[in-house]
Amino acid sequence: MKNYIDLSDIEDLPALLEDALKLKNNNSNPELGKGKTLGMLFFNPSLRTRLSTEKAAKLLGMEVMVMNINSDGWALEFEDGQVMDSNKAEHIKEAAAVLSQYCDIIAVRAFPELKDKERDNAELVMNGFKKYASVPILNLESATGHPLQALTDALTIIELKTVKRPKVVLTWAPHPKALPHAVPNSFVQMMQKMDVELCIANPEGNDLNSEITNNTKVFHDQDEALKNADFVYVKNWSSYENYGEVLKTDEDWTFNQEKLRGTNNAKVMHCLPVRRNVVIADDVLDSENSVVIHQANNRTFAAQAVLRKLLKG
Amino acid sequence: MKNYIDLSDIEDLPALLEDALKLKNNNSNPELGKGKTLGMLFFNPSLRTRLSTEKAAKLLGMEVMVMNINSDGWALEFEDGQVMDSNKAEHIKEAAAVLSQYCDIIAVRAFPELKDKERDNAELVMNGFKKYASVPILNLESATGHPLQALTDALTIIELKTVKRPKVVLTWAPHPKALPHAVPNSFVQMMQKMDVELCIANPEGNDLNSEITNNTKVFHDQDEALKNADFVYVKNWSSYENYGEVLKTDEDWTFNQEKLRGTNNAKVMHCLPVRRNVVIADDVLDSENSVVIHQANNRTFAAQAVLRKLLKG
Amino acid sequence: MKNYIDLSDIEDLPALLEDALKLKNNNSNPELGKGKTLGMLFFNPSLRTRLSTEKAAKLLGMEVMVMNINSDGWALEFEDGQVMDSNKAEHIKEAAAVLSQYCDIIAVRAFPELKDKERDNAELVMNGFKKYASVPILNLESATGHPLQALTDALTIIELKTVKRPKVVLTWAPHPKALPHAVPNSFVQMMQKMDVELCIANPEGNDLNSEITNNTKVFHDQDEALKNADFVYVKNWSSYENYGEVLKTDEDWTFNQEKLRGTNNAKVMHCLPVRRNVVIADDVLDSENSVVIHQANNRTFAAQAVLRKLLKG
Numbered sequence: 001m002k003n004y005i006d007l008s009d010i011e012d013l014p015a016l017l018e019d020a021l022k023l024k025n026n027n028s029n030p031e032l033g034k035g036k037t038l039g040m041l042f043f044n045p046s047l048r049t050r051l052s053t054e055k056a057a058k059l060l061g062m063e064v065m066v067m068n069i070n071s072d073g074w075a076l077e078f079e080d081g082q083v084m085d086s087n088k089a090e091h092i093k094e095a096a097a098v099l100s101q102y103c104d105i106i107a108v109r110a111f112p113e114l115k116d117k118e119r120d121n122a123e124l125v126m127n128g129f130k131k132y133a134s135v136p137i138l139n140l141e142s143a144t145g146h147p148l149q150a151l152t153d154a155l156t157i158i159e160l161k162t163v164k165r166p167k168v169v170l171t172w173a174p175h176p177k178a179l180p181h182a183v184p185n186s187f188v189q190m191m192q193k194m195d196v197e198l199c200i201a202n203p204e205g206n207d208l209n210s211e212i213t214n215n216t217k218v219f220h221d222q223d224e225a226l227k228n229a230d231f232v233y234v235k236n237w238s239s240y241e242n243y244g245e246v247l248k249t250d251e252d253w254t255f256n257q258e259k260l261r262g263t264n265n266a267k268v269m270h271c272l273p274v275r276r277n278v279v280i281a282d283d284v285l286d287s288e289n290s291v292v293i294h295q296a297n298n299r300t301f302a303a304q305a306v307l308r309k310l311l312k313g
Numbered sequence: 314m315k316n317y318i319d320l321s322d323i324e325d326l327p328a329l330l331e332d333a334l335k336l337k338n339n340n341s342n343p344e345l346g347k348g349k350t351l352g353m354l355f356f357n358p359s360l361r362t363r364l365s366t367e368k369a370a371k372l373l374g375m376e377v378m379v380m381n382i383n384s385d386g387w388a389l390e391f392e393d394g395q396v397m398d399s400n401k402a403e404h405i406k407e408a409a410a411v412l413s414q415y416c417d418i419i420a421v422r423a424f425p426e427l428k429d430k431e432r433d434n435a436e437l438v439m440n441g442f443k444k445y446a447s448v449p450i451l452n453l454e455s456a457t458g459h460p461l462q463a464l465t466d467a468l469t470i471i472e473l474k475t476v477k478r479p480k481v482v483l484t485w486a487p488h489p490k491a492l493p494h495a496v497p498n499s500f501v502q503m504m505q506k507m508d509v510e511l512c513i514a515n516p517e518g519n520d521l522n523s524e525i526t527n528n529t530k531v532f533h534d535q536d537e538a539l540k541n542a543d544f545v546y547v548k549n550w551s552s553y554e555n556y557g558e559v560l561k562t563d564e565d566w567t568f569n570q571e572k573l574r575g576t577n578n579a580k581v582m583h584c585l586p587v588r589r590n591v592v593i594a595d596d597v598l599d600s601e602n603s604v605v606i607h608q609a610n611n612r613t614f615a616a617q618a619v620l621r622k623l624l625k626g
Numbered sequence: 627m628k629n630y631i632d633l634s635d636i637e638d639l640p641a642l643l644e645d646a647l648k649l650k651n652n653n654s655n656p657e658l659g660k661g662k663t664l665g666m667l668f669f670n671p672s673l674r675t676r677l678s679t680e681k682a683a684k685l686l687g688m689e690v691m692v693m694n695i696n697s698d699g700w701a702l703e704f705e706d707g708q709v710m711d712s713n714k715a716e717h718i719k720e721a722a723a724v725l726s727q728y729c730d731i732i733a734v735r736a737f738p739e740l741k742d743k744e745r746d747n748a749e750l751v752m753n754g755f756k757k758y759a760s761v762p763i764l765n766l767e768s769a770t771g772h773p774l775q776a777l778t779d780a781l782t783i784i785e786l787k788t789v790k791r792p793k794v795v796l797t798w799a800p801h802p803k804a805l806p807h808a809v810p811n812s813f814v815q816m817m818q819k820m821d822v823e824l825c826i827a828n829p830e831g832n833d834l835n836s837e838i839t840n841n842t843k844v845f846h847d848q849d850e851a852l853k854n855a856d857f858v859y860v861k862n863w864s865s866y867e868n869y870g871e872v873l874k875t876d877e878d879w880t881f882n883q884e885k886l887r888g889t890n891n892a893k894v895m896h897c898l899p900v901r902r903n904v905v906i907a908d909d910v911l912d913s914e915n916s917v918v919i920h921q922a923n924n925r926t927f928a929a930q931a932v933l934r935k936l937l938k939g
Binding site for chain 2: 720
Binding site: 045051274276278292297 | 350352376378380384385386387390393394395396397398399401402403404406407408410411412414415416
């Protein structure tokens with residue numbers, strides 16, 4: 001694997017998932033990463049991604065260097081040809097090239113601003129690193145994708161499914177703040193690669209980018225979509241059409257026991273952090289149907305599987 | 314040991330102190346912590362606690378992951394049943410459960426707000442982690458206690474005492490800001506477990522929580538209390554009665570050479586950081602009576618002894 | 627080596643440079659640093675220095691603890707005899723003594739304020755640590771010097787020179803913000819120790835401290851200075867005479883292809899971060915004459931060579 005920036009970087013998904021499951025059962029192999037360094041650069045906060053990736057790297061024997069780039073380092077310029085006379089002190093050309101000398105893999109988290117759709121879709125940060133780094137780039141969630149989360153999600157569904165081809169519903173839920181599309185985008189793309197029956201439920205005005213949803217069926221009636229679901233992935237995202245806007249915040253779409261009853265006793269997933277009683281109600285999160293903690297645990301093994309592939313080149 | 318949240322978690326104090334002294338003489342035993350991860354979560358600043366605990370863990374062979382939770386991660390909700398529609402993005406239920414999967418021990422620092430006595434006494438943060446984590450919790454200073462500091466203090470007194478049952482005086486000293494009661498609380502509780510003659514000196518209005526001081530004699534006349542002292546522990550704390558208020562800032566109670574002369578050539582202790590010439594005068598801190606640097610060094614060995622106990626379960 | 631605070635701490639420069647080159651070819655020797663801890667304290671941002679020094683220490687087998695002192699720890703007082711009743715919570719006397727117990731080497735970055743020349747020249751922070759620490763101090767860039775950068779620069783010139791005694795020109799370039807003199811100061815001092823023909827080019831009003839430039843020729847005509855240059859080190863600094871002022875920001879002195887043509891096909895150096903098209907133009911940075919990435923890579927080996935010397939004492 002050369003990079004892990006989006007799901008197209010995966011060459012053999014079943015093999016990668018099998019690797020992750022093996023690593024879950026037996027963490028050993030600290031030789032592969034010995035003498036290798038993972039540099040983790042955060043433009044945004046992170047708990048699970050930060051700790052699970054750091055842990056995964058150390059389980060592989062790697063050294064890890066973590067930077068909150070905005071506070072620890074210098075503001076970076078990502079556009080070419082700029083006269084850098086304002087607040088950006090360093091260009092990605094230098095930063096990526098230099099980091100490639102200190103690190104064997106560079107992991108980057110960079111959220112979108114949710115103000116300019118074209119700019120966010122251009123993935124300036126991730127593509128800047130990809131273009132100018134000479135070592136593999138690992139996406140820790142970018143403007144439009146979160147492939148490590150998607151691999152975790154696939155792993156969780158494979159582990160917990162009880163039928164060969166489960167029905168998986170991605171349902172929108174309310175949230176007070178405008179959230180990115182990265183997690184639902186990558187989840188949809190990952191499910192499209194798997195042997196599941198996928199559909200999406202969201203209010204009108206909240207359809208995801210149609211270039212990503214493609215032929216996946218989108219319901220604007222949540223109850224309709226949830227029928228017979230084996231897995232329900234609950235997640236908020238802001239409007240893609242009215243880019244970055246929060247169109248709806250009432251609790252109609254909050255996922256609760258009543259909605260769960262409309263499913264096939266579904267397992268309930270979420271990437272976390274989850275706002276209780278806004279996105280998912282206590283009565284679901286505290287029930288046996290919730291697998292969010294199990295799912296979060298899989299972050300470590302998904303990260304380990306990907307890091308191994310990147311180390312092997 | 315299941316947790317180290319307050320001094321009641323200690324099963325056998327003499328054995329624990331002996332362990333710490335042994336570790337001080339010989340740091341080796343990197344096998345016990347091998348493959349284990351300490352997660353350190355800071356809601357507040359830290360120098361000694363951060364570095365001594367990180368060092369202790371690494372001396373035991375552990376990996377350490379450090380997070381400044383407010384800037385690196387997500388604001389946490391600690392109350393149950395909340396509709397999380399404001400600024401708190403993650404509930405302690407999820408955070409503690411997830412961290413328990415990435416870490417073998419979770420260490421937490423969370424100061425009180427000093428505005429609402431009952432809320433601070435409820436120890437929401439520490440108890441939230443204790444309730445929802447499935448791994449041991451290590452208190453790096455909470456709203457009402459600092460048991461790692463207290464173990465360090467006990468160790469220092471045991472090492473440096475020249476009589477079987479020394480007189481130990483905890484004396485209040487002025488400070489411009491409102492400080493927590495955690496350090497004096499835990500110091501008092503620890504001394505009550507030891508073979509020392511303990512008394513407390515503080516101005517009227519600054520008595521500590523009587524449920525903690527219990528039968529320990531409290532003087533409002535500092536000179537009276539200091540007589541024949543073998544150890545003087547100097548420390549500021551805000552009012553407990555007029556909760557969180559700074560009632561007195563003049564230098565009457567600043568500990569200086571003149572006051573030292575009223576003791577039995579006492580050794581002078583402080584948990585650090587100490588404001589010179591406000592809490593303790595230069596002429597004491599720069600004298601041979603000051604053992605504050607020796608005391609700070611013991612932080613590493615107290616932390617090692619506790620981490621070993623927690624690793625052994 | 628007892629400390630590495632300024633270039634006078636180097637006992638044998640050719641031997642040190644040879645060590646660094648050897649380390650570049652073969653990174654192994656993780657035994658020397660085993661069980662030793664490097665504490666890195668940052669009062670200011672850092673990317674290259676942070677990561678290259680951390681990496682260097684880990685390559686030597688050391689544990690590394692990193693603190694952003696302002697946000698992670700306590701504000702430090704560096705002046706003696708103060709009544710510490712304002713915002714400084716800890717005195718350097720205690721901080722340095724305590725850190726000396728947790729760390730085997732203390733590395734410190736502390737920029738000048740560029741407001742009070744005498745205060746900056748006094749190097750309060752670095753000298754405070756030197757005075758009160760009992761372990762070696764490593765300068766990660768102080769008010770007036772950046773000796774790790776200078777060693778990197780020397781290494782780069784030795785590796786890339788094609789004549790025995792190259793002509794090396796340090797040229798000022800514009801920058802929108804007031805920058806310190808640390809990098810040019812240490813570069814000049816290092817070149818003065820080497821077998822090169824050194825001169826400096828800067829606008830009137832921007833002469834460096836004459837106690838440092840000494841007999842080194844200073845040109846106020848950039849073109850004149852650049853003639854026959856084998857190496858051009860481009861760098862901005864604020865005025866030393868009108869201390870900390872930015873006297874000139876127009877692009878007359880921006881280093882570009884036209885200026886490069888006036889040299890002996892010079893190699894172009896910069897310590898990074900560099901503001902493109904302000905300090906150096908794209909047409910130079912993206913040309914084969916630029917060695918800034920090569921130079922940044924040498925940071926790791928310069929740091930390793932110095933850390934080895936400090937570990938050996």
